[in-house]
Amino acid sequence: MANFGQRMIAKFANDNANFLFITAAIGWFLAxxxxxxxxxxxxxxxxxxxKFLIPQEIFDGxxxxxxxxxxxxxxxxxxxxxxxxDVITFKNVKKGSIEFDRLRGGAKVLASLVGAVVSCNVLTPxxxxxxxxxxxxKELKQKVQMQQPSYDPFYQPFFQKNGLKEPMKMHDYxxxxxxxxxxx
Amino acid sequence: MITRVESNNNKINFCALKPPALGNKVQxxxxxxxxxxxVQQRLAIGGTALLxxxxxxxxxxxxxxxxxxxxxxxxxxxxxxxTATGILVRGACMKATELKLAKRDATGKIIKExxxxxxxxxxxxxxxxxxxxxxxxxxxxxxxxxxxVPSVIGTIVALGAMIITNFALDAPLTNKSxxxxxxxxxxxxxxxxxxxxx
Numbered sequence: 345m346a347n348f349g350q351r352m353i354a355k356f357a358n359d360n361a362n363f364l365f366i367t368a369a370i371g372w373f374l375a376x377x378x379x380x381x382x383x384x385x386x387x388x389x390x391x392x393x394x395k396f397l398i399p400q401e402i403f404d405g406x407x408x409x410x411x412x413x414x415x416x417x418x419x420x421x422x423x424x425x426x427x428x429x430d431v432i433t434f435k436n437v438k439k440g441s442i443e444f445d446r447l448r449g450g451a452k453v454l455a456s457l458v459g460a461v462v463s464c465n466v467l468t469p470x471x472x473x474x475x476x477x478x479x480x481x482k483e484l485k486q487k488v489q490m491q492q493p494s495y496d497p498f499y500q501p502f503f504q505k506n507g508l509k510e511p512m513k514m515h516d517y518x519x520x521x522x523x524x525x526x527x528x
Numbered sequence: 529m530i531t532r533v534e535s536n537n538n539k540i541n542f543c544a545l546k547p548p549a550l551g552n553k554v555q556x557x558x559x560x561x562x563x564x565x566x567v568q569q570r571l572a573i574g575g576t577a578l579l580x581x582x583x584x585x586x587x588x589x590x591x592x593x594x595x596x597x598x599x600x601x602x603x604x605x606x607x608x609x610x611t612a613t614g615i616l617v618r619g620a621c622m623k624a625t626e627l628k629l630a631k632r633d634a635t636g637k638i639i640k641e642x643x644x645x646x647x648x649x650x651x652x653x654x655x656x657x658x659x660x661x662x663x664x665x666x667x668x669x670x671x672x673x674x675x676x677v678p679s680v681i682g683t684i685v686a687l688g689a690m691i692i693t694n695f696a697l698d699a700p701l702t703n704k705s706x707x708x709x710x711x712x713x714x715x716x717x718x719x720x721x722x723x724x725x726x
Contacts (some may be wrong), residue, residue, distance in 0.1 A: 346656060346662075350657050351662070353680050353681060353684070354660045354663060355663070356680045357673040357676040357679075358663055358669070358673040358676075360562060363680060363683075364564065364569050367566055367684070368569060368573070370687055371566075371570075371690065374687070374690050374691055374694050375610055375690075375698060377694070378694030379694075379698065379699055379702065381695060382695075382699025382700060385699075386703045388703070388707060389598075389703075393594070393598050396595050397598070397599065397602065431546060431547070433546075433549040434550050434555055435549040435551050435555070437555070442666060442669060445669065446558075446562050446672070447550075447558045447559065450557070450558030450562035451558050453564050454557075457561075457569060457573070460569070460572075461572070461576045464573060465576050465577045465580045465581060466584070469580070469584040469603070470584060473584070473588040474590060476590075
Protein backbone atom coordinates (compact mmCIF):
# COMPACT_ATOMS: atom_id res chain seq x y z
CA MET A 345 0.00 0.00 0.00
CA ALA A 346 1.40 3.38 -1.05
CA ASN A 347 1.87 5.97 1.68
CA PHE A 348 0.58 9.57 1.61
CA GLY A 349 3.76 11.02 0.09
CA GLN A 350 3.84 8.42 -2.68
CA ARG A 351 0.17 8.97 -3.50
CA MET A 352 0.66 12.75 -3.60
CA ILE A 353 3.60 12.46 -6.03
CA ALA A 354 1.52 10.18 -8.30
CA LYS A 355 -1.43 12.58 -8.11
CA PHE A 356 0.77 15.59 -8.88
CA ALA A 357 2.41 13.78 -11.81
CA ASN A 358 -1.08 13.29 -13.24
CA ASP A 359 -2.31 16.84 -12.46
CA ASN A 360 0.50 19.18 -13.46
CA ALA A 361 -1.52 22.42 -13.12
CA ASN A 362 -2.31 21.84 -9.45
CA PHE A 363 1.22 20.71 -8.77
CA LEU A 364 2.71 23.87 -10.27
CA PHE A 365 0.16 25.94 -8.36
CA ILE A 366 1.06 24.47 -4.96
CA THR A 367 4.83 24.42 -5.45
CA ALA A 368 4.82 28.05 -6.66
CA ALA A 369 3.02 29.10 -3.46
CA ILE A 370 5.56 27.24 -1.30
CA GLY A 371 8.44 28.70 -3.34
CA TRP A 372 7.16 32.25 -2.81
CA PHE A 373 6.79 31.71 0.90
CA LEU A 374 10.40 30.54 1.15
CA ALA A 375 11.68 33.34 -1.09
CA UNK A 376 9.82 36.04 0.83
CA UNK A 377 11.13 34.76 4.17
CA UNK A 378 14.68 34.81 2.84
CA UNK A 379 14.35 38.29 1.31
CA UNK A 380 12.97 39.72 4.56
CA UNK A 381 15.86 38.15 6.43
CA UNK A 382 18.24 39.64 3.86
CA UNK A 383 16.91 43.17 4.37
CA UNK A 384 16.96 42.88 8.17
CA UNK A 385 20.59 41.75 8.16
CA UNK A 386 21.78 44.20 5.48
CA UNK A 387 23.64 46.96 7.27
CA UNK A 388 24.07 48.99 4.08
CA UNK A 389 20.37 49.69 3.68
CA UNK A 390 19.36 52.96 5.28
CA UNK A 391 17.19 52.68 8.41
CA UNK A 392 14.46 54.81 6.85
CA UNK A 393 14.45 52.63 3.72
CA UNK A 394 14.28 49.52 5.91
CA LYS A 395 11.13 50.85 7.53
CA PHE A 396 9.49 50.65 4.16
CA LEU A 397 11.31 47.65 2.70
CA ILE A 398 10.78 45.21 5.62
CA PRO A 399 6.99 45.57 5.80
CA GLN A 400 6.95 45.70 2.00
CA GLU A 401 8.69 42.34 1.85
CA ILE A 402 6.44 40.75 4.49
CA PHE A 403 3.31 42.07 2.79
CA ASP A 404 4.76 40.97 -0.53
CA GLY A 405 4.88 37.34 0.61
CA UNK A 406 1.50 37.35 2.35
CA UNK A 407 -0.32 39.25 -0.40
CA UNK A 408 1.47 37.24 -3.09
CA UNK A 409 0.26 33.87 -1.85
CA UNK A 410 -3.20 35.19 -0.92
CA UNK A 411 -3.87 36.85 -4.26
CA UNK A 412 -2.30 33.98 -6.14
CA UNK A 413 -4.72 31.53 -4.55
CA UNK A 414 -7.65 33.94 -4.91
CA UNK A 415 -7.12 34.50 -8.63
CA UNK A 416 -5.47 31.34 -9.89
CA UNK A 417 -7.78 28.76 -8.29
CA UNK A 418 -10.97 30.08 -9.95
CA UNK A 419 -9.05 30.51 -13.21
CA UNK A 420 -7.93 26.87 -13.23
CA UNK A 421 -11.36 25.59 -12.16
CA UNK A 422 -13.15 27.95 -14.57
CA UNK A 423 -11.04 26.83 -17.52
CA UNK A 424 -11.73 23.20 -16.69
CA UNK A 425 -15.48 23.87 -16.44
CA UNK A 426 -15.54 25.78 -19.74
CA UNK A 427 -13.86 22.86 -21.47
CA UNK A 428 -16.03 20.22 -19.78
CA UNK A 429 -19.21 22.16 -20.68
CA ASP A 430 -18.12 22.47 -24.33
CA VAL A 431 -17.81 26.25 -24.24
CA ILE A 432 -14.15 25.87 -25.19
CA THR A 433 -13.74 23.17 -27.83
CA PHE A 434 -10.88 21.83 -29.90
CA LYS A 435 -10.94 21.26 -33.64
CA ASN A 436 -10.87 17.58 -34.66
CA VAL A 437 -10.55 16.38 -31.07
CA LYS A 438 -13.29 14.25 -29.54
CA LYS A 439 -14.43 14.89 -26.01
CA GLY A 440 -13.21 12.19 -23.67
CA SER A 441 -10.27 11.18 -25.84
CA ILE A 442 -6.73 11.12 -24.48
CA GLU A 443 -5.83 14.07 -26.69
CA PHE A 444 -8.76 15.99 -25.21
CA ASP A 445 -7.52 15.30 -21.67
CA ARG A 446 -4.05 16.46 -22.65
CA LEU A 447 -5.35 19.71 -24.11
CA ARG A 448 -7.51 20.31 -21.05
CA GLY A 449 -4.47 19.71 -18.84
CA GLY A 450 -2.45 22.16 -20.93
CA ALA A 451 -5.20 24.77 -20.72
CA LYS A 452 -5.24 24.43 -16.93
CA VAL A 453 -1.46 24.88 -16.78
CA LEU A 454 -1.71 28.01 -18.95
CA ALA A 455 -4.55 29.33 -16.77
CA SER A 456 -2.37 28.86 -13.69
CA LEU A 457 0.47 30.75 -15.41
CA VAL A 458 -1.81 33.64 -16.38
CA GLY A 459 -3.16 33.73 -12.82
CA ALA A 460 0.37 33.77 -11.42
CA VAL A 461 1.53 36.61 -13.68
CA VAL A 462 -1.54 38.77 -13.05
CA SER A 463 -1.70 38.20 -9.30
CA CYS A 464 2.00 38.15 -8.45
CA ASN A 465 3.46 40.59 -10.94
CA VAL A 466 0.69 43.16 -11.23
CA LEU A 467 -1.72 43.04 -8.29
CA THR A 468 0.73 42.08 -5.53
CA PRO A 469 3.19 44.98 -6.15
CA UNK A 470 0.28 47.43 -6.20
CA UNK A 471 -1.25 46.14 -2.96
CA UNK A 472 2.02 45.65 -1.11
CA UNK A 473 3.22 49.14 -2.00
CA UNK A 474 0.04 50.57 -0.55
CA UNK A 475 0.23 48.45 2.61
CA UNK A 476 3.99 48.98 2.97
CA UNK A 477 3.63 52.75 2.80
CA UNK A 478 0.88 52.67 5.43
CA UNK A 479 3.23 50.74 7.71
CA UNK A 480 6.05 53.19 6.97
CA UNK A 481 3.86 56.18 7.79
CA LYS A 482 2.71 54.58 11.03
CA GLU A 483 6.33 53.91 11.97
CA LEU A 484 7.37 57.51 11.24
CA LYS A 485 4.41 58.89 13.19
CA GLN A 486 5.41 56.81 16.20
CA LYS A 487 8.97 58.11 15.89
CA VAL A 488 7.82 61.75 15.79
CA GLN A 489 5.64 61.15 18.84
CA MET A 490 8.55 59.59 20.69
CA GLN A 491 10.83 62.52 19.81
CA GLN A 492 8.39 65.07 21.22
CA PRO A 493 9.36 65.95 24.81
CA SER A 494 6.95 64.87 27.46
CA TYR A 495 5.26 67.56 29.48
CA ASP A 496 7.11 68.44 32.63
CA PRO A 497 5.23 70.99 34.75
CA PHE A 498 8.35 72.12 36.54
CA TYR A 499 11.05 72.25 33.87
CA GLN A 500 8.96 72.58 30.74
CA PRO A 501 5.72 74.42 31.34
CA PHE A 502 3.44 74.46 28.32
CA PHE A 503 4.09 78.15 27.61
CA GLN A 504 7.87 77.70 27.40
CA LYS A 505 9.78 76.73 24.29
CA ASN A 506 10.70 73.06 23.97
CA GLY A 507 14.23 72.25 25.03
CA LEU A 508 14.48 75.03 27.61
CA LYS A 509 15.78 73.06 30.52
CA GLU A 510 15.72 75.73 33.20
CA PRO A 511 13.43 75.75 36.19
CA MET A 512 10.54 78.17 35.75
CA LYS A 513 11.03 81.55 37.35
CA MET A 514 8.32 83.78 38.66
CA HIS A 515 8.98 86.63 36.20
CA ASP A 516 8.57 84.19 33.26
CA TYR A 517 5.19 83.23 34.52
CA UNK A 518 4.08 86.84 35.10
CA UNK A 519 5.40 87.90 31.69
CA UNK A 520 3.48 85.05 30.08
CA UNK A 521 0.19 85.86 31.78
CA UNK A 522 0.52 89.54 30.83
CA UNK A 523 1.38 88.73 27.24
CA UNK A 524 -1.68 86.60 26.70
CA UNK A 525 -3.95 88.86 28.70
CA UNK A 526 -4.50 86.11 31.22
CA UNK A 527 -6.09 87.12 34.48
CA UNK A 528 -5.02 85.42 37.65
CA MET B 529 -15.67 35.41 -33.15
CA ILE B 530 -18.26 34.61 -30.54
CA THR B 531 -21.38 33.03 -31.97
CA ARG B 532 -24.72 32.97 -30.26
CA VAL B 533 -26.24 29.52 -29.97
CA GLU B 534 -29.99 28.96 -29.83
CA SER B 535 -31.35 26.03 -27.91
CA ASN B 536 -33.88 23.56 -29.32
CA ASN B 537 -36.96 25.29 -27.96
CA ASN B 538 -36.01 28.42 -29.95
CA LYS B 539 -35.28 30.47 -26.83
CA ILE B 540 -31.98 32.27 -26.84
CA ASN B 541 -29.64 30.84 -24.23
CA PHE B 542 -27.39 33.75 -23.31
CA CYS B 543 -25.13 31.49 -21.27
CA ALA B 544 -24.24 29.51 -24.34
CA LEU B 545 -21.92 32.02 -25.98
CA LYS B 546 -19.68 29.68 -27.84
CA PRO B 547 -16.27 30.73 -29.12
CA PRO B 548 -14.92 28.91 -32.19
CA ALA B 549 -13.08 25.62 -31.69
CA LEU B 550 -9.38 26.06 -30.97
CA GLY B 551 -7.18 25.27 -33.96
CA ASN B 552 -3.98 23.32 -34.41
CA LYS B 553 -1.59 26.08 -33.36
CA VAL B 554 -3.32 26.63 -30.01
CA GLN B 555 -3.60 22.88 -29.52
CA UNK B 556 0.13 22.50 -30.09
CA UNK B 557 0.79 25.20 -27.50
CA UNK B 558 -1.56 23.56 -24.98
CA UNK B 559 0.03 20.14 -25.50
CA UNK B 560 3.41 21.70 -24.80
CA UNK B 561 2.03 23.57 -21.77
CA UNK B 562 0.69 20.35 -20.28
CA UNK B 563 4.25 19.18 -19.71
CA UNK B 564 5.55 22.49 -18.42
CA UNK B 565 7.90 21.96 -15.54
CA UNK B 566 8.47 24.28 -12.61
CA VAL B 567 11.55 25.60 -14.48
CA GLN B 568 9.45 26.95 -17.35
CA GLN B 569 6.90 28.26 -14.87
CA ARG B 570 9.62 30.12 -12.91
CA LEU B 571 11.03 31.54 -16.15
CA ALA B 572 7.63 32.85 -17.31
CA ILE B 573 6.79 34.44 -13.96
CA GLY B 574 10.31 35.80 -13.38
CA GLY B 575 10.56 37.28 -16.86
CA THR B 576 7.29 39.14 -16.59
CA ALA B 577 8.17 40.23 -13.03
CA LEU B 578 11.34 41.86 -14.32
CA LEU B 579 9.36 43.81 -16.91
CA UNK B 580 6.41 44.86 -14.78
CA UNK B 581 7.38 45.20 -11.10
CA UNK B 582 10.08 47.93 -11.30
CA UNK B 583 7.70 50.07 -13.39
CA UNK B 584 5.00 49.73 -10.72
CA UNK B 585 7.47 50.60 -7.96
CA UNK B 586 8.74 53.67 -9.81
CA UNK B 587 5.16 54.92 -10.13
CA UNK B 588 4.36 54.38 -6.46
CA UNK B 589 3.27 57.86 -5.34
CA UNK B 590 2.81 56.72 -1.74
CA UNK B 591 6.52 56.98 -0.91
CA UNK B 592 9.26 59.53 -1.51
CA UNK B 593 11.43 59.43 -4.62
CA UNK B 594 14.44 57.85 -2.90
CA UNK B 595 12.44 54.96 -1.45
CA UNK B 596 10.66 54.53 -4.78
CA UNK B 597 14.00 54.20 -6.53
CA UNK B 598 15.45 51.77 -3.97
CA UNK B 599 12.26 49.72 -4.09
CA UNK B 600 12.28 49.53 -7.92
CA UNK B 601 15.94 48.50 -8.01
CA UNK B 602 15.30 45.82 -5.41
CA UNK B 603 12.32 44.48 -7.35
CA UNK B 604 14.40 44.22 -10.52
CA UNK B 605 17.34 42.62 -8.73
CA UNK B 606 15.02 40.24 -6.93
CA UNK B 607 13.41 39.16 -10.20
CA UNK B 608 16.78 38.51 -11.86
CA UNK B 609 18.44 36.76 -8.92
CA UNK B 610 15.31 34.87 -7.84
CA THR B 611 14.64 33.63 -11.35
CA ALA B 612 18.25 32.67 -12.01
CA THR B 613 18.76 30.75 -8.76
CA GLY B 614 15.24 29.29 -8.92
CA ILE B 615 15.85 27.92 -12.39
CA LEU B 616 19.32 26.72 -11.49
CA VAL B 617 18.25 24.86 -8.34
CA ARG B 618 15.07 23.43 -9.86
CA GLY B 619 16.86 22.47 -13.10
CA ALA B 620 19.72 20.76 -11.26
CA CYS B 621 17.40 18.81 -8.95
CA MET B 622 15.16 17.76 -11.84
CA LYS B 623 18.10 16.68 -13.98
CA ALA B 624 19.58 14.68 -11.10
CA THR B 625 16.22 12.94 -10.52
CA GLU B 626 15.82 12.31 -14.24
CA LEU B 627 19.26 10.67 -14.42
CA LYS B 628 18.50 8.60 -11.35
CA LEU B 629 15.18 7.35 -12.77
CA ALA B 630 16.35 6.97 -16.38
CA LYS B 631 16.04 3.71 -18.24
CA ARG B 632 19.48 2.25 -18.94
CA ASP B 633 20.70 -0.46 -21.29
CA ALA B 634 22.87 -3.42 -20.28
CA THR B 635 26.01 -1.27 -20.40
CA GLY B 636 24.48 1.31 -18.09
CA LYS B 637 23.99 3.87 -20.84
CA ILE B 638 20.87 6.04 -20.64
CA ILE B 639 18.21 5.16 -23.25
CA LYS B 640 16.81 8.13 -25.14
CA GLU B 641 13.79 8.42 -27.41
CA UNK B 642 13.50 11.42 -29.75
CA UNK B 643 16.29 13.11 -27.79
CA UNK B 644 14.46 12.73 -24.48
CA UNK B 645 15.49 10.55 -21.56
CA UNK B 646 13.11 7.66 -21.01
CA UNK B 647 12.13 6.98 -17.42
CA UNK B 648 12.26 3.46 -16.06
CA UNK B 649 8.78 2.46 -14.81
CA UNK B 650 10.32 -0.21 -12.58
CA UNK B 651 12.45 2.37 -10.79
CA UNK B 652 9.41 4.59 -10.31
CA UNK B 653 7.37 1.66 -9.00
CA UNK B 654 10.19 0.97 -6.56
CA UNK B 655 9.94 4.54 -5.23
CA UNK B 656 6.20 5.16 -5.49
CA UNK B 657 4.85 1.63 -5.00
CA UNK B 658 1.41 1.07 -6.47
CA UNK B 659 0.32 4.70 -6.02
CA UNK B 660 -0.63 5.08 -9.72
CA UNK B 661 -3.03 2.11 -9.60
CA UNK B 662 -5.77 3.99 -7.76
CA UNK B 663 -5.76 6.78 -10.38
CA UNK B 664 -7.19 4.44 -13.06
CA UNK B 665 -5.18 5.96 -15.90
CA UNK B 666 -5.16 4.78 -19.50
CA UNK B 667 -1.79 3.45 -20.76
CA UNK B 668 -1.09 6.75 -22.55
CA UNK B 669 -2.04 8.86 -19.54
CA UNK B 670 0.07 6.64 -17.31
CA UNK B 671 3.03 7.05 -19.66
CA UNK B 672 2.62 10.86 -19.56
CA UNK B 673 2.35 10.84 -15.77
CA UNK B 674 5.41 8.59 -15.40
CA UNK B 675 7.42 10.94 -17.60
CA UNK B 676 6.49 13.83 -15.30
CA VAL B 677 7.61 12.01 -12.13
CA PRO B 678 11.26 13.24 -12.35
CA SER B 679 9.94 16.79 -12.69
CA VAL B 680 7.65 16.39 -9.66
CA ILE B 681 10.25 14.73 -7.43
CA GLY B 682 12.96 17.16 -8.63
CA THR B 683 10.77 20.17 -7.84
CA ILE B 684 9.97 18.86 -4.35
CA VAL B 685 13.69 18.24 -3.68
CA ALA B 686 14.43 21.73 -5.08
CA LEU B 687 11.95 23.30 -2.66
CA GLY B 688 13.85 21.65 0.18
CA ALA B 689 17.16 22.87 -1.23
CA MET B 690 15.74 26.36 -1.66
CA ILE B 691 15.29 26.71 2.09
CA ILE B 692 19.10 26.91 2.17
CA THR B 693 19.80 28.59 -1.18
CA ASN B 694 17.22 31.34 -0.59
CA PHE B 695 19.14 32.45 2.49
CA ALA B 696 22.63 31.61 1.25
CA LEU B 697 22.26 32.83 -2.35
CA ASP B 698 19.07 34.77 -3.13
CA ALA B 699 19.04 37.27 -0.29
CA PRO B 700 22.75 38.24 -0.33
CA LEU B 701 22.86 38.28 -4.14
CA THR B 702 19.76 40.50 -4.31
CA ASN B 703 21.36 42.90 -1.82
CA LYS B 704 24.67 42.95 -3.69
CA SER B 705 23.10 43.47 -7.11
CA UNK B 706 20.73 46.16 -5.77
CA UNK B 707 23.67 47.97 -4.17
CA UNK B 708 25.63 47.72 -7.40
CA UNK B 709 22.81 49.10 -9.57
CA UNK B 710 22.06 51.88 -7.09
CA UNK B 711 25.72 52.87 -6.95
CA UNK B 712 25.94 52.80 -10.72
CA UNK B 713 22.81 54.93 -11.04
CA UNK B 714 24.08 57.42 -8.48
CA UNK B 715 27.36 57.80 -10.32
CA UNK B 716 25.50 58.62 -13.50
CA UNK B 717 23.15 61.05 -11.75
CA UNK B 718 20.17 58.96 -12.68
CA UNK B 719 18.79 58.57 -9.19
CA UNK B 720 15.88 60.98 -8.70
CA UNK B 721 17.06 61.88 -5.20
CA UNK B 722 20.70 62.11 -6.33
CA UNK B 723 22.73 64.92 -7.81
CA UNK B 724 20.03 65.94 -10.26
CA UNK B 725 17.68 66.91 -7.50
CA UNK B 726 20.27 67.82 -4.92
